[in-house]
Structures are given as structure tokens and as C-alpha cells.
Amino acid sequence: MSDPTQPRDPAGVLAARHDAGVTAWSELARAAAQESLRRQVLAAGEAVVAAVTSGRTLLVAGNGGSAAIASHVAAEMLGRCVQDRAPLPAVSLAESTSSVTAIANDYGFEQVLARGVRAHGREGDVLLAMSTSGASPNVLAALQVARERGLVTVLMTGARGAGLGELADHLLVVPSEETPRIQELHMLWAHAWCEAVDEVMQELP
Secondary structure, eight states: OOOTTSOOOHHHHHHHHHHHHHHHHHHHHHHHTSHHHHHHHHHHHHHHHHHHHTTOOEEEEOSTHHHHHHHHHHHHHHSOSSSOOOOOOEEETTOOHHHHHHHHHHHOGGGTTHHHHHHHOOTTOEEEEEESSSOOHHHHHHHHHHHHTTOEEEEEEOGGGTTOGGGOSEEEEOSOOOHHHHHHHHHHHHHHHHHHHHHHHHHOO
16 A cells, blocks of 8 residues: 555656546547547638638637647748748737736736737637637637627637537537647647648649
8 A cells, every 4th residue: 555645656647647648539539530520620620721811810719728729820820830831810819918917907807818809800700719618708708709790700618618509600629528638639620720721822822
């Protein structure tokens, strides 16, 4: 029997977490390959690719790790993912520390993303929003403003956000309640779209 007063072996903890992650991913990969979810991801991706390759702006929003993914996706559009092409308009709405803290201080944290949508979003643009829980008030507020302004809306979430279909044109639910696994699949989907954008842009004049 292990002694609870002694620290756990780091190597053992690491091995356990690694193996648990690999097992979770193998199960998640099978779930993600199911045709119903695949169709939803492709439909959302087609909307994103069509918008950005025709000159529309992609707005990306999330908190914490999802904000990091948002920044990553916007960078892929401004730079490139895998193939060289012209830069495309994209904005990560939580990118500016000054803006986020000023808006949170003056208007409340729930408005930090919504005001970005009001400032940058135009009809026909796309808001890609991410909330692993589906319960982030500032993300939901941004989606509401985006729909009011005629943007195409995509919400990536986890199993707890499965009932939010009325909030977005495209609701993509990772069948998991584990935040790391949810964010990893969000990144996979976004990378697939970014790679598709690169390929489509090769064929445009």
C-alpha cells in the first residue's frame, strides 16, 4: 500500500496521464469519424472556407486555452497554414490585453468579445466561437451579436454544450467532457479548414 504522505513518482504520473490521453484519443477518433458529426464539421468548414476565400473576415473567439486556439487560427489566416498564399483577414477577439481589460473594466467581462464583433463584424463574415463548456457568457454574448449582424456563426463546444443548437448556424460538439481532449479536437477541425483554405487559394486567380 502506498504511503499518502510521500509524493507520487513523477514518471508514474506522467505515464498514467500519457496512456489515459492516448486511450481517450483513440475513442474520440472513432467518435469524430462518425458520419453525422463528420457532415456537420464539413458543412461548417465549407462556410468558413467560402467566406474567407471570398474576402470576408474571420472572427475567432474563446477564453483561456480556446483563446490560444483562436489566436492560432487567426495567425494561420494572416500567414499560412501549409502552403504559401495571399494573407486573409482574420481577427482573434481576445488578442489585445489592453482591449480585453479595458472593456472588462468599463462594460463587464461578458462584453469583451461582443464589442469586438460589433467593431469588426459585417454581414457575411464568420464568427468562429469556442467554449468547451458551452456556458461562457462572453462567448454566448458574442454569438448573439453576430447573429443580429448577419454573420455566419460556428460554435465549437464539448458534450455539455450539446443543447445550444439555436445559438449558432453550425454547432460542433466534441463527444467528451474532458477539456484537453475537447480543445485538441477543436484544433484538428480548425487545422483541416485552414489547410483547405490554402489549397482552395492555390486555384484562385
